[in-house]
Amino acid sequence: MEHYYFDNAATTPVSASVVQAMTAVLANDFGNASSTHSFGRRAHDLLDQSRRTIAQSINAASVDEVIFTSGGTESDNTAIMSTAAAYGDRGHHIITTAIEHPAVLQTMARLEKQGFEVTYLPVDQLGYVTAAQVAQALRPDTILVSIMMGNNEIGTIEPIKEIGALLADRPVVFHTDAVQAYGVLPIDVQALNVDFLSVSGHKLHGPKGVGFLYAKNGVKLVPFMNGGEQEHKRRAGTENIPGIVGLAQAVRDLDGPNKATKQANLLALKQAVLKELAQAQVDYHINGPEPMDSLPHVLNLWFPGLPTNLALTNLDLRGFAVSGGSACTAGSLEPSHVLTALYGANAAEISESLRISFGSENTLAQAQALGQALVTVVSDYLGH
Template structure:
């Protein structure tokens, strides 16, 4: 049985060219990038090239890119670094109730240390109120952390508008762009972003690698101490093959028009929704499918159909989908994103699945999935 993969918000398959680049680097360029002899200089050149690609992708300067182990480390570095370096200004931080756990858990840690964290509400589409953000800002606010694209709903936050609101204040603006890089256009200068986190494995790159954009003027303390790698901002011997692969993944996704990619994903969404409507399946879309949403994520609620039961049946039929964030898989707690949108008593919390597409997803795969999904849900709902 061939498995059809529709959980690209959790991770993406590596690009064949990325695999080739990593393999070649592993075979031919094993030097330590901190060494001054030729092998070390070759490794340093590889890292410099990848850094150039990363900076260009978000309109940053090369020396504003710090390679990390991924989105979680980047988020933690931005949050704890800001809190530590700016506590003389204030201890007030603003975020949202729908953020990724790698943002929310550091916030909870800071609360235990005496920081005040404001968690903005989101509506049923996962969007914050800009008026609420403006009201929450005070002279003591040192950080506003809001994700670019929600990992469970696909909701796109208005980064330029948020950046314009935050800019006149004392706060830094941090963006978790793990689901944004590759799916929407990002410009840290135009959007007034001070800190931005990414992850390679969400854009067909290697796992356990990402970068943090840190605006030059910030000078945050590092999260990881040791050697003087990454201009003393992130200790640890650089993963040269992985960074080379990340650079290739960035180049590939940068060459793809985001509007065309979103059109492709919207067409894939429509295949599923049309099939469900034709089969007279009772369902609701969690979040939205409009221009304010990244169409690589489709979160659906099926009345009376348990998430676990539906996932299991789809898995047995050869289809990989999710019940929510992969980072909370195995948890008995309901999706905090759906709770934030619909309340803790909503049936949607335990009756929803997340389908997510990637650039290798085909119409044929989605058509096969849509038919099987309609078949399984119809059987369960008509019991």
């Protein structure tokens, strides 16, 4: 039986070009980038080249604004905890949203235990917050606004540029979690006016265990790991050169028009699944914005009357891997905090929805086959 992977918002398969780039480093370049001999200098050159590639991809003003980390969670934690440590003498108020990734929400909960006050902005039924909501929530003691660029469960793209413009002349640090957005949307950190931006390699066909944090020059950064002076004293620990080179290769693969092409291809896959459901007259509803308005790789569907766990099992038995929500919480019995924020704690959508997320290795034929499998599962269970 063929197996098809449609859970790319959880993680993506590593591309052949990334495997090749990493294998070459693993085989030939084992030096420590902090060493001054030829082996170390070679590793440091690879580090510099990778940093330039990534800085250019987001239009950073300086290559030094890119800090390599272990991934999105560390990048989120660093941005938030650093701001609390660096600017806590100015105020103890933070603004975020109710639908952030657990890496943000749990860090906020930690800060609340330390005496910080966090405002969790509600979202509408499509998952949006507005710049007006942020403006209304701002206080004289607000030091940080942290709002994700694209939601990992329903694909909502938040108005980061408008919020950045609102905060441009205010003494407030602005962080955005771009883990889901970076691989599919064009990003210009200067146009967005963000101070921190988080990215993870394994969401864009790169390796796990590596990511980066964009930190705007002039914004204070207090490292929360102690150790050596790597990453210009901002992130201790010997750099993962093979992983960083793999991340940079994944970024090169998305260069320029490649990202726009990927965006169009992913949207076509999404529409192919919906076309199969529509032709079979399956009763479904989209959670979040319409396909053209959301992240092109994320599709969250409610099938009234079809329990999520039953649908997941039956699709898996047919060779299709999808999910019921964020992979970071899927192993628990807790309901999706994102769908709860949209519909309320007792809504049927919470226990009857599926997240389908597409990647570069999916084909149109696979998407059509997934749509047909969904039709079969719904029909078998609901009897029509």
